[in-house]
Amino acid sequence: xxxxxxxxxxxxxxxxxxxxxxxxxxxxxxxxxxxxxxxxxxxxxxxxxxxxxxxxxxxxxxxxxxxxxxxxxxxxxxxxxxxxxxxxxxxxxxxxxxxxxxxxxxxxxxxxxxxxxxxxxxxxxxxxxxxxxxxxxxxxxxxxxxxxxxxxxxxxxxxxxxxxxxxxxxxxxxxxxxxxxxxxxxxxxxxxxxxxxxxxxxxxxxxxxxxxxxxxxxxxxxxxxx
Amino acid sequence: xxxxxxxxxxxxxxxxxxxxxxxxxxxxxxxxxxxxxxxxxxxxxxxxxxxxxxxxxxxxxxxxxxxxxxxxxxxx
Numbered sequence: 001x002x003x004x005x006x007x008x009x010x011x012x013x014x015x016x017x018x019x020x021x022x023x024x025x026x027x028x029x030x031x032x033x034x035x036x037x038x039x040x041x042x043x044x045x046x047x048x049x050x051x052x053x054x055x056x057x058x059x060x061x062x063x064x065x066x067x068x069x070x071x072x073x074x075x076x077x078x079x080x081x082x083x084x085x086x087x088x089x090x091x092x093x094x095x096x097x098x099x100x101x102x103x104x105x106x107x108x109x110x111x112x113x114x115x116x117x118x119x120x121x122x123x124x125x126x127x128x129x130x131x132x133x134x135x136x137x138x139x140x141x142x143x144x145x146x147x148x149x150x151x152x153x154x155x156x157x158x159x160x161x162x163x164x165x166x167x168x169x170x171x172x173x174x175x176x177x178x179x180x181x182x183x184x185x186x187x188x189x190x191x192x193x194x195x196x197x198x199x200x201x202x203x204x205x206x207x208x209x210x211x212x213x214x215x216x217x218x219x220x221x222x223x224x225x226x
Numbered sequence: 227x228x229x230x231x232x233x234x235x236x237x238x239x240x241x242x243x244x245x246x247x248x249x250x251x252x253x254x255x256x257x258x259x260x261x262x263x264x265x266x267x268x269x270x271x272x273x274x275x276x277x278x279x280x281x282x283x284x285x286x287x288x289x290x291x292x293x294x295x296x297x298x299x300x301x302x
Contacts (some may be wrong), residue, residue, distance in 0.1 A: 056288060063237050063285075082247070092288065099291045146239060146291060 001219045003027040003212075004040030006070070007085075008061050013047035013083065015068055020196035023209060024216040024219040025175035032064040041219050043070050045086030047139075047194060050071075057100065057142045058088030067093060079123050079215055080188045087180075087190030096145035096183055096190045097155065103140070105175030110139040112204065114166035115179050115193060118159075123218035124182065125162050126156060126188040127210045134207040136193040138171050144194040145181070154175055158184060163191055227275045232295040234265035234289045248250040265292075271302040 003021035006027050007014045014029060014064030021027035021044060030037060037043065050061035061067065067089070074080045074095050082090035092098045103109060108203075113136055120128040147155065152175060154185070155161050163180035170177045172192070195208030235241045241263050248262035268286055272278060278296045287294040 055285070059288070091244055101239070101291060102242060104240065104242050106246060136287060144240075148290075173242075 001024045001041040002039070002045055003042050003215075004030040005044045005046055006030045006066055007046075008032040008034060008048065008064060009159055010050045011046050011048035011085070012196065013085075016125045016194075017044045017046040017059065017083065018206065019198040020199045020212050023199055024071070024212045027151055028130055030066055032061070032066050035065045035069045036064075037073060037206065039071050039210055042081065043073060044079065044196075045082040045089050045202030046196070047086060050055065050085055050089060050121035053085075053142075056084060056088075056092065058084065058090075061089045061144065062093040065184040069097060074183075074188050075191050077123040077185065077187050081211070081215065082188070082190040083194055083196060084138075084143070084192055087192055088142065090188060090190045095188050096181060097151055097160075098145055098181065100142050100192070101144040101146050102142050103171070104146055106141075108139070108141045109171040110137070111171060113169040113179075113193060114173055115169075116166045118161050118164050121139060122162070122186050122214075124180075124214050126218055132200075133166060135205040136194075136195055136198045136208050138193045140172070140192055143172040143174065145172075145174065145178040145192070152178075155181060160186075161187060163193070173188070180190075228270055228299040229271055229275060230287050230297040230299060231268040231270070231278070231282060232265060232297065233268065233282075233292050234294075235263055236291055236293055239291060244289060278281055 115134040117128040120130040158161040164177040195211040198208030243264040244262045282294045
């Protein structure tokens with residue numbers, strides 16, 4: 001199975017995402033100006049500062065030619081993972097509910113955080129144990145997840161919150177400690193922490209691999225089911 | 227037409243930038259200031275001002291988190 005990693009002008013975590021994906025499958029870069037997704041089985045929208053974060057983080061990238069194809073791919077049930085700036089892009093593209101606001105501290109945060117797996121099933125967290133803690137780094141200035149109260153209630157009720165910051169680890173003031181949410185259909189995940197930076201013992205944790213491995217297992221199962 | 231679009235954080239959403247400015251003013255001796263919010267100003271010439279609301283909804287503002295106000299400034 002093959003992952004496609006989008007590269008926008010200003011992406012900076014595309015190479016790490018590519019490398020992480022290559023640990024569980026094949027992977028190639030997708031250029032922002034190219035509508036062709038090259039037949040990939042899953043798309044990763046990586047971190048960085050797409051289009052300089054001008055106006056609002058993710059606001060311009062949403063209109064990149066590749067994003068039209070990514071949106072269509074998502075509507076057809078394709079797996080899409082948005083990490084950090086990728087999460088912001090997916091929210092701006094309305095592929096995910098909510099928005100990311102400046103951190104309450106107004107500062108760039110860069111640290112290892114503990115995540116609690118709120119739902120250990122489905123395409124992105126199926127390889128995790130219920131209640132498992134993942135140690136994964138965050139690095140962002142605009143990561144405070146916001147949605148109106150009624151939308152937050154709906155997210156909780158439908159089990160769309162897959163990852164929360166463990167108590168005491170919320171680095172940005174995200175409402176209800178939300179670190180990662182999926183869409184209603186469950187095939188699009190956005191998260192602020194960087195699983196692609198936690199795949200090698202050299203950098204202290206390999207917990208991020210669980211996200212990529214979950215995607216791999218999910219896609220393999222889907223193939224077997226046919 | 228010359229126009230300005232004023233974009234503000236929606237009421238009720240925590241605005242740490244506004245709070246930071248509000249806290250900084252008394253430190254400079256300015257008192258009696260409250261309810262400070264920091265937004266964004268977009269100035270533009272438009273041929274068809276009727277398109278401005280759509281521009282705001284689609285790109286200039288994020289309606290989930292921001293309110294916008296369109297101010298017409300007359301001929302460009």
